[in-house]
Amino acid sequence: MPESDLIAACKKNEAAAQRIIYERLYSRMLAVCQRYTGSRETARDIVQDGFVVLFEKIGTYAGTGSFEGWARKIFVNMSLSYLRRNDALRYSEPIENTTGRSVTTGLILENISANDILRCLEQMPYGFRTIFNMYAIEGYSHNEIAKLLDISESTSRSQYSRARSWLQNKLNDLK
The missing domain is CATH 1.10.1740.10 (RNA polymerase sigma factor, region 2, helix turn helix motif)
Structure with a gap:
């Protein structure tokens, strides 16, 4: 049908x-x-x-x-x-690069499975994960995210940047 x-x-x-x-x-x-x-x-x-x-x-x-x-x-x-x-949306948790390594600007995904990436996303702090999902996966703009979550556009941008860094560190650990 x-x-x-x-x-x-x-x-x-x-x-x-x-x-x-x-x-x-x-x-x-x-x-x-x-x-x-x-x-x-x-x-x-x-x-x-x-x-x-x-x-x-x-x-x-x-x-x-x-x-x-x-x-x-x-x-x-x-x-x-x-x-x-459930008060899971927190946007002020800084993620420090505690490994002492520099974070690369691009993700190199060779030898990393989709399941590994999904597991990393599931471990991501809620606030980071929410904004990462909305921007990178769902395609919302930072302006739309800001309105939906009642945050500033700059908060959305900074949390997305932190989420990417967090994910890059996790994926680097898998290599």
């Missing part, structure tokens, strides 16, 4: 169409939520709640742009709400 027909059926609260949308999006939205929370169990809870919200708000989807992109924003916002409720 084409996506547009599924969306129309979901707007009519048809359970079969909702199940298909759920099955198509579940694994990708779980990955989004897990990148933010760092916990598969927490991500599962957020995804369940996110689908409830998605089906409640599907009537607001205008059909312009990607449906998955529209849905992804719901799950990102649900993840951010979870992090705010």
Whole structure:
């Protein structure tokens, strides 16, 4: 069934169409939520709640742009709400380069698997991970991040820079 027909059926609260949308999006939205929370169990809870919200708000989807992109924003916002409720968003934790090595400006990813990178992202402090995900993975601008998280644009930029440095140090340790 084409996506547009599924969306129309979901707007009519048809359970079969909702199940298909759920099955198509579940694994990708779980990955989004897990990148933010760092916990598969927490991500599962957020995804369940996110689908409830998605089906409640599907009537607001205008059909312009990607449906998955529209849905992804719901799950990102649900993840951010979870992090705010649990006071996990901290933006003033400086990360010092305690190894004494200089941090390279570019990432060299040879011999590093995607799973290694994901494990490093899961270990990243919440504040860093949130901004890194929003900017580098989701494609939000620093201005958009600042508005969504109620922080300054310069805070977003500095936390992203610190997150990159943190990730580079972790990946260098894997080599």
